[in-house]
Amino acid sequence: MKLIQRIGLAAMAAGVFGAIWLALFFDISIQVEPGKIGQPEKRVANIDLMSQRQSGLIVCGIVAVVGTILFVANPKIETRQGPSSGAAMRLPGGQQCPRCGLISPPTAKRCDCGFTFL
Numbered sequence: 001m002k003l004i005q006r007i008g009l010a011a012m013a014a015g016v017f018g019a020i021w022l023a024l025f026f027d028i029s030i031q032v033e034p035g036k037i038g039q040p041e042k043r044v045a046n047i048d049l050m051s052q053r054q055s056g057l058i059v060c061g062i063v064a065v066v067g068t069i070l071f072v073a074n075p076k077i078e079t080r081q082g083p084s085s086g087a088a089m090r091l092p093g094g095q096q097c098p099r100c101g102l103i104s105p106p107t108a109k110r111c112d113c114g115f116t117f118l
């Protein structure tokens with residue numbers, strides 16, 4: 001696994017777990033002291049804590065998305081032999097489709113997947 005993928009995977013996991021923790025375990029309620037006699041002690045949601053949780057969820061979401069992009073991203077240097085370089089790979093026995101990786105005869109104008117060779 002490449003370094004950038006390790007970083008991406010770590011960021012993805014951190015973002016997802018952070019969001020789950022915020023959504024499930026981040027306490028947004030505060031204790032309210034009983035004011036009058038007969039009024040029971042209770043817990044109410046705190047708007048400031050709610051907005052903190054919301055901001056945290058957004059940050060976690062962005063971190064998770066960026067991590068996913070890093071994890072999925074394939075630097076072009078690494079795909080020297082593989083497909084997705086953009087142009088058809090010229091090989092001794094034919095040409096490799098950049099879209100699906102299938103090797104077609106050198107005379108083929110079009111790949112089975114529909115990609116048109118230049």
Ligand SMILES: [Zn+2]
Pocket residue numbers: 097098099100101102111112113114115
């Ligand atoms: Zn193809």
